[in-house]
Amino acid sequence: MFPTLKGGNFIIRAIVVDDEPLALKHMEIKLSELGTVEVVKTFLNVGNFLKKMKHLNFQVAFLDIEMPGFSGLDLAELIQEQFKDVYIVFVTAHRDYAVQAFELNSIDYLLKPIMKERLEKTVTRIQEQLRVNDNSSSTEQDISSKLRVVCFDEFAVFSHNEPVKWKTAKVKELFAFLVTNINTYVNRDFLIDLLWPDTEYQKAKILLHTSISHLRKTLDSMGYSGSLTFSNQNYTLELYDFQCDAIELEQTIAMYTSVNHNTIQLFEHVVQQYSGDYMGKNGYKWAAVKNQNIRQELLWLLQKMIDYYTDNEKLDKKQHYLQILLTYNPYSEHALQQLMRYYITVSNRGDAVNVYHEFKNQLQEDLGISPGRATTELYESILVTN
Secondary structure (H helix, E strand, O other): OOOOOOOOOOOEEEEEEOOOHHHHHHHHHHHHHHOOEEEEEEEOOHHHHHHHHHHOOOOEEEEEOOOOOOOHHHHHHHHHHHOOOOEEEEEEOOHHHHHHHHHOOOOEEEEOOOOHHHHHHHHHHHHHHHHHHHHHHHHHHHOOOOEEEEOEOOOEEEEOOEEOOOOOHHHHHHHHHHHHOOOOOEEHHHHHHHHOOOOOHHHHHHHHHHHHHHHHHHHHHOOOOOOEEEEOOEEEEOOOOEEEHHHHHHHHHHHOOOOOOOOHHHHHHHHHHOOOOEOHHHOOHHHHHHHHHHHHHHHHHHHHHHHHHHHOOOHHHHHHHHHHHHHHOOOOHHHHHHHHHHHHHOOOHHHHHHHHHHHHHHHHHHHOOOOOHHHHHHHHHHHHHO
């Protein structure tokens, strides 16, 4: 499942249905301006919404009540039949509909024209309810059979908070590869060449079938029966209601491309989970490309977070994430220069000198080179000032 913000605002996924184009656009703009609502989709008529409803992922529906042929009240009943956890907010130009709205268990109703202050109160009410639900469900998740997959540093899988025991190392590697390529068709012969490259084909084929059988039994025991399928010479792993640190990081970066006061806690959460290279300790050569891609995404995110803390003058946070950036990108002169300038800003020139020497020694030992001209000039400017 995709994480929500802890200790701060929840990012609310919403849809809007209104048959008036101007009113629809007005609501979309107002919601987007709040910064805590992501408008997933807008609809000018109920028919289009009903066609796509089952494929949408949303938490709140803003529904105009007065629509031709199919009112917002009727639509709300259909939505609540399909999605019991979705909140309904009715939008109307007539106060008379308020009673009917609350009879349908809507969380709120808004009168047109929509006022920013009133909309903020509605969104705050939804956030509070989401926070209550999140807290109440956390206890249930602790005792559930939810699968937890750890990909950073060393691949590990937990069920009922207990480590999964694998029949063989190859079964574990097979699952690791399928998780890396989740929801993707993987050719049988490709798996054979990947896992048993030096084994005669027919024998390797038997080893694959045996490993697949063991993996299916393991998945069945954890409550994921039928998650591994075979069709047209391809295997596919499909998992639902599970946690994975690497997938969480990638989805977070993909969904929230801007680092701001609404998303910063979420980004801090996923960065904290990054404890090392993608399956780094397992020695899976095929994981190298995935590791490189995630590492680049992480470095991009760290720089964005540093820029955010710079703009908001949160110096302790800036220092912390600069040090993390340099740890994960140890040969980056740009990262080093930022950290040195930070120390200069806080009148800590001694540490600026120290990190320069540490960087210089590491470059010399590992790569046999010296820092570039810009870095050296920055260092020399510190000595001159002293």
